[in-house]
Amino acid sequence: MPSSPPLPWYQRIPHPAVLIFSLLIIVWTLTLIVPAGVYDRHDVNGRSAVIPGTFHFVASDAPSFLAIFHAVPLGMVQASSIIFAVFIGGGLFRVMEATGALENMVGTLVKRLGHERPTPLIWIMTFMFGALGIAVGYENNIALVPIAVLLGRAIGGDRLVGASIALGGVGIGFATSPINVYTVGVADQIADLPLFSGAVLRSILCLGALALLAHHTSRYMKRLKADRRNSLLSDSDEASSLTKPLADYHLSGRDYRVLGTFMIGLAVMLYGVFAYSWYINEIAATFLGIAVIAGLMARMKPGEINTYFFEGAASVTTGALLVGLARGIQVLLDQGQIGDTIVDMLAAPLSQLPVLVSTLAMTLVHAVINIIIPSGSGQAMATMPIMIPLADLIGMTRQTAILAFQVGDGLTNMIVPTSGGTLAMLAIANVPYDRWVRFFMPLLVKTFLLSWVMLSVAVAIGWGPA
Helix, strand or coil: CCCCCCCCCHHCCHHHHHCCCCCCHHHHHHHHHCCCCEEEEEECCEEEEECCCCCEECCCCCCCHHHHHHHHHHHHCCHHHHHHHHHHHHHHHHHHHHHHHHHHHHHHHHHHHHHHHHHHHHHHHHHHHHHHHCCCHHHHHHHHHHHHHHHHHCCCCCCHHHHHHHHHHHHHHHCCCCCCCHHHHHHHHHHHCCCCCCCHHHHHHHHHHHHHHHHHHHHHHHHHCCHHHHCCCCCCCCCCCCCCHHHHHHCCCCHHHHHHHHHHHHHHHHHHHHHCCCCCHHHHHHHHHHHHHHHCCCCCCHHHHHHHHHHHHHCCHHHHHHHHHHHHHHHHHHCCHHHHHHHHHHHHHHHHCCHHHHHHHHHHHHHHHHCCCHHHHHHHHHHHHHHHHHHHHCCCHHHHHHHHHHHHHHHHCCCCCCCCCHHHHHHCCCCCCCHHHHHHHHHHHHHHHHHHHHHHHHHCCCCCCC
C-alpha cells in the first residue's frame, strides 16, 4: 500500500493548547535557573513605574512542579474578563448572524463593489480596519472581527482572509499608530516629550506597514482563487459564505434596525472607552445589550435569542479557554519573580553596542519582553524608565527609543500567545492560533524590516521631538 505524502510542516504543529502548555513548562524551568529580582517602583499618574538603577536580587522560593498545573486555573481567573468577553462576543454574532442582517449587509456591499476583483476591496477594508486600530485601540475592535471574516469568505476567501483584514489591520494600525495613547502617549510622558510628537515618521511607517499587510492578504487570496487546496486551514472552508446569488441581496427595514442597533451599541461603547475609561467588562456588557436588543429588533422570541446566543458562546469555547491557559505564563513569572530579572538582563547589553545596532536590537528586546508583559502601557511603565536613560547614555534620541519600543511591543502582539486580545479575536474568527502564526509570520518579518529602515533613518537624522 503506497504511503501518503508527508504533511507540510505547519500542519504538523501541535494544537495551540499543547504549545502554550509547553511554554508553561519552559517558564517554570526558567524560575529554577533565573535568579529572582525586582525593581523598586513608584506611582506615576496612577500607574506603577520602575525606578531606574534600583534592580536588585531577592530571596524567593521557585514554584514547585505542581505550580505548572496550578497556574492554569489561576490564569483562568485572572483572564476571566477577556474569557467572558469572548463568550459574549461569540453569542452576539450568532444572534446577529441569525437575523440575516450581517449577510445581507455583506452581500449588498460585495454586489455594489464587485467580487470578481477582490484585491481593491481587500485594500480598502485593510486601511479601514487600520484606521480603527490607529484611533480606537486593539481589544476595543473585537466586535468587528466577524464582519471581516464574513466579508472575506463572501469574496471567495477563507476565514484567514477576513482575520487578516480585521486582526491584522487593527493590530498593525494600533502597533504603529502615531496617536496610540497606550504606548506612545505613556512613553512620551515618561520621556518628557510633547504628547504624540514625531507623528510624521510614525505615520509613514504606519501607512507602509498597512500596505504590506494588504499586499500579503491579496497574494494569499490569489493563491486561494487559483486552488482552494492552498488554504492554510486544515478543514474545508466554503469558497463563499453567501447563501443566495448576489443579485438577490438588499437591505430590508428589519436589517436597518438590527444594524442600527449594532452601530449605536458600538458608539456607546466607544464613548464609554474614551469618556469613562471603559475596558473589557464594560465592552462585554455592551455586547450583551446589543445581542438582546438586536434580537428583539429582528422580532425574535426571547427563547430564540437565548438559543442562538448560547450556540455562539459554545462555538468559541476552545479559543476562550486558550486565553486563560496563556495567562498562566504570567502567573508563573510573577510567582518566580523573574520578570524584572529578564528585563534587566536583556537591557544591559544594549549599552555596549553602536547606536544603530543598539536601536535595532532594542526592538528585539521589547519583542521578547512582550511575551512577559503583553500590555502595551504595562510594558511602557516597566521598560521605558530603563530605556530612556540608556538611550541618553549611548547617544540615541528619546524619540527613536520610543519608536523602537513601539515596534517591538506592538507588532509582536499579533503572534505572542500571551496576548489575550489576539487570542480572543482569533477565537471569534474561528481561526486556529498555529495557522494564524504560519500565515502572519512572513508579514511580521517584512514589517520588522520596514521598521528597521525607518529606525535607521531616525538614527541618521538624529530624530528629535518635533
